Amino acid sequence: MTDHYIVSSSPHIRSDKTVDKIMRDVIIALMPATIFGIYNFGPRALLIVVLCIISSIGSEALFQFITKRKISINDYSAVVTGLLLALNLPHTVPWWIPVMGSVVAIIIVKQLFGGLGQNFMNPALGARAFLLVSFAGLMTRWELDGVTTATPLGILKEGGSSLPSIADTFFGFIGGCIGETSAIALLIGGIYLLIRKIINWRVPVFFIGTVFVLSLLISGRGFDINYAAYQIFSGGLMIGAIYMATDYSSSPMTKTGQIIMGLGCGILTAVIRIYGSYPEGVSFAIIIMNLFVPLIDRFTIPKAFGEVAKNEK
Amino acid sequence: MGALTFKRGIHPSHSKDFTEKKPIKIYMPKGDLVFPMLQHIGAPCKPLVKKGDNVLVGQKIGEPQGFVSSPIHATVSGTVKAIKDVLHPNGSKVQGIVIENDGEYTEIDTMIARKDYKNLSREEIINIIKEAGIVGMGGATFPTFIKLSPPPEKKIDHIIVNGAECEPYLTSDHRIMLEETDRVVKGLQIILHLFPDAKGFIGIEDNKPDAIKAMKEATKGISNITVATLKTKYPQGAEKQLIYSITKREVPAGALPADVGCIVQNIDTVVAIHRAVLRGRPLMRRIVTVSGGAIKEPQNFKVRIGTSYRELIEAAGGFKEEPTKVISGGPMMGLALFSLDVPVIKGSSSILCLTKKEAIQNEESNCIRCGKCVSICPMNLLPYKLNTLAINNEDDLFVKYKGMNCIECGACSYICPSNRHLTHSIRTTKRTIMAKKKK
Numbered sequence: 001m002t003d004h005y006i007v008s009s010s011p012h013i014r015s016d017k018t019v020d021k022i023m024r025d026v027i028i029a030l031m032p033a034t035i036f037g038i039y040n041f042g043p044r045a046l047l048i049v050v051l052c053i054i055s056s057i058g059s060e061a062l063f064q065f066i067t068k069r070k071i072s073i074n075d076y077s078a079v080v081t082g083l084l085l086a087l088n089l090p091h092t093v094p095w096w097i098p099v100m101g102s103v104v105a106i107i108i109v110k111q112l113f114g115g116l117g118q119n120f121m122n123p124a125l126g127a128r129a130f131l132l133v134s135f136a137g138l139m140t141r142w143e144l145d146g147v148t149t150a151t152p153l154g155i156l157k158e159g160g161s162s163l164p165s166i167a168d169t170f171f172g173f174i175g176g177c178i179g180e181t182s183a184i185a186l187l188i189g190g191i192y193l194l195i196r197k198i199i200n201w202r203v204p205v206f207f208i209g210t211v212f213v214l215s216l217l218i219s220g221r222g223f224d225i226n227y228a229a230y231q232i233f234s235g236g237l238m239i240g241a242i243y244m245a246t247d248y249s250s251s252p253m254t255k256t257g258q259i260i261m262g263l264g265c266g267i268l269t270a271v272i273r274i275y276g277s278y279p280e281g282v283s284f285a286i287i288i289m290n291l292f293v294p295l296i297d298r299f300t301i302p303k304a305f306g307e308v309a310k311n312e313k
Numbered sequence: 314m315g316a317l318t319f320k321r322g323i324h325p326s327h328s329k330d331f332t333e334k335k336p337i338k339i340y341m342p343k344g345d346l347v348f349p350m351l352q353h354i355g356a357p358c359k360p361l362v363k364k365g366d367n368v369l370v371g372q373k374i375g376e377p378q379g380f381v382s383s384p385i386h387a388t389v390s391g392t393v394k395a396i397k398d399v400l401h402p403n404g405s406k407v408q409g410i411v412i413e414n415d416g417e418y419t420e421i422d423t424m425i426a427r428k429d430y431k432n433l434s435r436e437e438i439i440n441i442i443k444e445a446g447i448v449g450m451g452g453a454t455f456p457t458f459i460k461l462s463p464p465p466e467k468k469i470d471h472i473i474v475n476g477a478e479c480e481p482y483l484t485s486d487h488r489i490m491l492e493e494t495d496r497v498v499k500g501l502q503i504i505l506h507l508f509p510d511a512k513g514f515i516g517i518e519d520n521k522p523d524a525i526k527a528m529k530e531a532t533k534g535i536s537n538i539t540v541a542t543l544k545t546k547y548p549q550g551a552e553k554q555l556i557y558s559i560t561k562r563e564v565p566a567g568a569l570p571a572d573v574g575c576i577v578q579n580i581d582t583v584v585a586i587h588r589a590v591l592r593g594r595p596l597m598r599r600i601v602t603v604s605g606g607a608i609k610e611p612q613n614f615k616v617r618i619g620t621s622y623r624e625l626i627e628a629a630g631g632f633k634e635e636p637t638k639v640i641s642g643g644p645m646m647g648l649a650l651f652s653l654d655v656p657v658i659k660g661s662s663s664i665l666c667l668t669k670k671e672a673i674q675n676e677e678s679n680c681i682r683c684g685k686c687v688s689i690c691p692m693n694l695l696p697y698k699l700n701t702l703a704i705n706n707e708d709d710l711f712v713k714y715k716g717m718n719c720i721e722c723g724a725c726s727y728i729c730p731s732n733r734h735l736t737h738s739i740r741t742t743k744r745t746i747m748a749k750k751k752k
């Protein structure tokens with residue numbers, strides 16, 4: 001008598017945390033910021049979010065269909081990209097910006113490099129940078145309650161005096177991209193991701209910490225805690241540090257590598273913000289560091305267990 | 314003091330509740346018994362009997378060949394029915410002896426109990442263990458007498474009994490610690506008698522508080538034995554990890570536990586040593602957990618080596634649903650079987666019959682670089698990288714990235730959200746490289 005059992009190599013059990021569940025957790029983590037953004041900027045923000053998500057899923061499915069690959073939209077990674085892109089856009093952009101951004105993110109940055117896990121920069125971030133360079137005017141038109149406004153970083157850069165209060169900045173009642181204004185909403189999501197072990201603390205903590213410290217030290221304003229607080233609570237730092245610099249595909253795998261990534265992003269952001277002509281530097285800082293990830297991974301191979309001198313007890 | 318542990322590792326669901334409260338049940342074989350001549354690491358044995366011979370319980374039927382080898386004994390009395398190639402639980406065919414059980418259990422008269430071991434010399438004890446055919450019963454099946462005879466320049470100061478039992482589902486060691494507590498202690502004392510300068514440790518994961526309590530009580534007043542509470546984490550029972558947890562010593566790559574002054578023994582092996590030295594009995598039985606979602610009445614059995622897996626599954630009530638996978642050993646490191654017609658051998662710790670839900674088989678997808686495999690590898694390797702190197706046949710880089718240090722614990726494959734066959738690819742590449750080296 002023969003038996004018909006599956007014969008495969010060990011291990012025979014697997015954790016049930018699969019890619020789709022991880023992506024779902026990221027979406028859950030982004031919910032507070034998304035909901036706040038819609039509340040803060042009104043229904044048009046919702047429209048942008050929906051447009052981004054639909055066109056991201058659509059681009060992925062279409063590309064995979066045309067190139068005859070397995071359609072993988074059910075892993076939710078396209079939803080994450082769409083959502084992240086939307087949160088990185090001002091709600092004032094015309095409708096075709098989200099669509100174009102999603103196509104760039106999914107097709108050029110993600111799929112042409114081989115799909116999930118193969119892209120060397122975060123798709124949403126890549127698309128944002130592309131849009132920022134190509135349509136700078138559209139991408140930096142901030143409005144709050146129907147009034148044209150500037151972001152706190154912009155005001156600081158221009159040396160203006162009408163800064164919103166630190167509390168408003170922390171809670172997010174300020175101008176900016178849809179999902180980047182509320183530090184608290186982003187932090188809540190970040191804590192959720194830490195608890196669910198989706199990300200680890202190294203990149204965000206070193207990133208934000210470095211920006212804070214450098215803002216204190218090299219801003220030329222003396223030891224201005226207030227200024228440093230604005231630097232970390234406004235602009236794209238929270239969303240960038242927690243959700244984009246931690247992107248699996250484009251961040252280092254080793255502990256040391258992750259610390260280097262956080263430090264590097266922090267230094268570049270602070271330098272661009274303080275010395276550059278541009279008030280914001282998070283996106284470009286992350287993209288520059290993304291380019292170094294393969295190198296960082298190669299030079300931070302951890303010491304294997306047991307790699308000790310034989311006579312060492 | 315908190316529970317001792319090693320770095321990294323994973324927390325799979327224990328699934329031990331099927332059998333952890335089930336007392337060990339003695340199972341008497343009904344059908345023929347099969348003895349593959351390879352039940353240990355090393356050279357196979359040569360049969361000492363021929364077809365038609367009568368054999369007795371405890372009679373040596375397999376003669377070891379070469380130094381790394383271990384004799385095999387009959388576990389029932391009866392007639393040799395055949396000497397032929399038989400199916401081994403590892404899936405290969407090896408020479409084996411088939412014995413028809415006469416049900417009398419007539420014992421050979423050379424099994425003599427001893428009152429004490431203290432007047433025996435080191436050589437005598439080692440020889441008893443060697444002749445009793447004792448091997449590591451945790452699954453590695455390395456001959457125990459060799460492990461207990463390290464080169465004299467290696468100062469052994471730790472004898473560690475491995476009661477971690479970190480593989481999910483398995484409860485045989487747990488039950489032994491509860492039901493044969495004193496034999497474990499005695500067995501360890503015999504080993505300590507061989508190494509008077511060493512201290513004994515019994516390492517137990519903290520998900521077995523009753524076993525910890527029982528062992529602590531049984532060792533009260535014994536100054537050279539400590540019960541070490543270990544954190545419940547896989548692979549806590551892997552030799553190098555266990556040594557690190559207890560002594561904080563790292564066994565160097567390519568070296569043996571003895572190089573850091575340690576000898577590790579499995580729970581059932583220690584009981585076997587007790588039986589051999591004090592009761593004169595060779596290794597003839599072992600405890601086997603029969604469990605898994607597909608089994609009607611999961612059990613811990615005390616069985617005679619040579620008993621068929623199929624019989625044991627029937628003794629556990631048979632299947633309540635058709636299993637998709639049957640495993641010899643634990644779910645993390647055990648071997649999947651294609652047939653139930655294989656015998657219990659010295660290293661058979663369990664038979665697991667897993668349902669479709671338990672043995673999920675998802676399709677492999679791209680590595681998403683989540684870094685989970687890196688953050689849990691107990692050997693601090695880069696499994697995702699080794700996987701790529703294995704797929705691309707880059708043997709030199711594979712060695713450079715310390716792929717040969719992998720202990721094949723399965724933790725990386727377990728955790729991978731993309732279901733990458735990390736362990737499998739690393740294991741295969743290791744084998745190829747080792748085979749090339751031998752040439």
Ligand code: SF4
Nearest residue numbers: 690719720722723725
């Ligand atoms: S690489 Fe080897 S040692 Fe590391 S987790 Fe995977 S199987 Fe275990």
Ligand code: SF4
Nearest residue numbers: 680681683684686729
């Ligand atoms: S766990 Fe799997 S998906 Fe994650 S890095 Fe390792 S191989 Fe890649």
